[in-house]
Amino acid sequence: MELSMEKPVMIALDFKNQGELKHFLDQFPAHVKLTLKIGMELFYGLGPDIVRDIHEKGHDIFLDLKLNDIPNTVEKAMVQLGRMGVQYTTIHALGGSEMIRAAKRGLTAGAKEAGYQTPKLLAVTELTSISETQLHEEQNVGLSMSEQVLKLAELTSQFGGDGVICSPNEVEYLKAKLPEDFLFVTPGIRPAGAEKGDQKRTMTPAEAAVAGSSAIVVGRPITLAEDPVVAYQTILSDFLSK
Template identity: 35%
Template sequence: MTAILDPRDRLIVALDVPDVASAGAMIERLGDSVTFYKIGYQLGYAGGLPLVRKLADAGKKVFADLKMHDIGNTVAKGVESVAKLGATFLTVHAYPQTMQAAANASKGSDLRILAVTVLTSYDNEDLKAAGYQLGVSDLVTTRAQQAQALGIDGLVCSPEEAGNLRKLIKPEMVLVTPGVRPAGADIGDQKRVMTPAKAIAAGSDYLVVGRPILAADDPKAAAEAIVAEIAAAT
């Protein structure tokens, strides 16, 4: 990452909620403590995609975590649609044809394409069961190198891989890391996790946090505590 970011802009809150009303209520509670939101499958399929435009018009940034993967033409048309919504980031799976189609389709827009290397809920045994010969580390490295060669703007990876990837990729490529949990928080279904401070120190540019904020008694205070931890680590 070449630009210096405000610590508040480095926290991406995952709006993993069941409907638009719940998302609106959470956004209201978080107020100015959060500048960046993620909309994924759960909210997107519940009518949440128009919220991308609404948030963008309100001065917020949005990460459309749609993990596209299809034939090139289908991916390209999907990317063009998301770009029109005003999203800042969009994810695609890190397969070469998919990445190439997305990179080409995003040219001329402000949308930045992120390639998902290996999901943070996967470990080596999960990859083996899915038919992969490479382990997590080797597969992440291979996909990162392919993404850089194809002009992808950044990578989604676990905090555990951030340090090695930062050494492999160009400074302008961003690293966005889910699987971030404050000390003592429940890790849920994640398998490769790290605290916010350690993730920043490892080389992550943006941290995606959902449940530790959404499920907190005071979500705004939880978000502000993570931002403070990010600030202290930079």
């Protein structure tokens, strides 16, 4: 079971404690290198030590904290994240150009200080739980969802970001308008026949591959599966088959 590092399946570790996490990871063969997404629940519950523990096991880490604050605060926070040896981390593109630039500056400085490569800086555009109606009626945005996401992706690229977190439904539209090496990391992935849960804009792994996703994020279809290893292998195979 080999993982393509160029097109990773990022497993969202939506666990509330270290025991659940250990039980999940122990089911995978020791030689398998995974890409694991640590989100707010796990990070706020267990702190930076969980990042270091997973890093020491040889897995790649997507630290998804979605920073969104004034540029100086975000820059200082990113220095700390850059020191951890993660491969990917996130901000909100809605934080604006100066915040994006400051985030990349802090991330680069922290990684250099610790002797790591600079993590990929990914920006959240619009959450996959946001519908077109909510975009207009709750966020008061006059653009269509595709236009809004494109504007935020272009802003990210212009000011130092490496890619965006976006719905798989927007990838094909975005790829034609952004640099070739720009990354499109897509949550909202569900195997054929699976429940959508709270995700409103979804695709299967194979559909996301055809659309041009650089990486996909999958949580519950793997972590809650009867056999997580088989579920992961199936999703990985589907994503890499296109």
